[in-house]
Amino acid sequence: MRGCATATNCGTTRRDAHAPADTGRMSRPTAPPRELRPYLGELVDRTRAVCGPRLVSVLAVGSVALGDYRHGRSDVDVTVVVDDSLPRRALPELAGALAHPALPCPAAGLELVVYPAGFAARPSGGAGYLLDLNTGPSLPERAAYDPGEGPAFWYVLDRSIAHQCGLPLFGGPVRGVIAAPGRSAVLAALRASVREHAEGEGHVADNRVLNGCRSAVYCRTGHWFAKRAAAEAVAAAEPDFRPLITEALRSFARPREAAPALPAAAVGDFLGWVAGQVDAAAGTGGGPGAP
Template sequence: MDSDLRHYLAELVDRARAVLGADLVGAYAAGSVGLGAYQPGRSDVDVALVVAHPVAGAAKRTLVARLRHEALPCPARGLELVVYRRDVARSGSPEPGFEVELNSGPAMPFRATYDPADRPAADGRFWYALDRAILRSGGLRLLGPPAADVFAEPAPADLRRLLSTALRWWLALPLPEGDGPAPGAEDAVLGACRALVRVRDGVWLSKPDAGRRLADRGEDADLLGRCVAARHGGPPPTADEARAFQRRVLAELDGTH
């Protein structure tokens, strides 16, 4: 972890503690930071805060005001922060269950959501349970007990359903059509790889590591190699290649292949 990111996360935790006090019982870096795949200039900073009790409305708004990019400049593309109650984090619920969600950064539209019911369905309500599942095995502790003691995965049937729902969401995203490279297609493919590795092997890996694992087994090695390289400046795959791979993965998740 580079020094800018380390200092940013330390300041974020200090500010959150100043707002939430003793009710803040844990803070964890998730996503690419937690899974060791953070790329400066490309990755987001994903953070989960865990509180002992529901957060009052005024405290929610104060937390957003103190942590948004304009108040605490994010050194990455943006901050994606979610606050969960401790009982929700431990429950394995497939529901969103968050107290506060904040998206804010130099290359990210600002959004603050204070109730899961206000989350647009089109943006996906499956992310949160999946993120908590990943946090259980790949959360980097910033404050509090180890992530494995705080977060739980959904039941196997719920997890598989959530992964399929996420893949359908990815498939619905527009990609540049035609025979040329489609920016963003690499993430669509590697996201499908992560889901497939979790179902087959029972482990959560970063998107690039999941792509490498499947490529090392000889599965779509050329496509997956190009997708990993695209994250470092190489050309992305075409939309048709990405869609075909995603559909094959979805068929396996749904048990129809």
């Protein structure tokens, strides 16, 4: 997504005073950003054309749902839920209909995941998708159909965010469609995410830091916050990391291609601290959001 030794200790008066306010968490957008509305409308129309009556729901998740979409920097994250009876031959057709530039993506990219309704309605720590599509001007093109071919943590985190604050574009209420993964599954996914951001290739430095902030705040509160709100909370509570987080926020305001490098050692130290927060939260078996 150094200071306090455990995630439960992060719940002290000092740190809670700097946590994002509940009102900020609840004031989610009721519609997508204006610059995305024609695109998302066409995306829904094309998805309906391919899936027909077997389309259950289309949700905006990620930065759009969290109210932190930055045009020219953010991806558009979309979750699609279909009836389990959807013929599998429809999936490549859907990928082709939505791929950039057949459907020009105005954002940095589209990350779209299709789930069968039966899987999506159950808490799970698995990937479980039918289609994972990455496309757009700044994303490597990818259409995957086997949920076992890669790590599951991305999908667990997306479904957790979707359950909390997914923005419906088509279909019924979010929580009637997407089940929340259990806290232990989310914490395991967060640990894998932090490891990926520390060791994986292709991640913008500011995104490594801001995702780490969001992970740390989730451990503290059991809720998902926009990257900027989470970063401000961690910077206020952890002065040692404030300069790095401030630089990450400045970088995040720029287009992805113009993002400057951040000190690798400082980013590594910060992500090591975040990993400690996640491990400590997992070790307690309790805290906010625990079942």
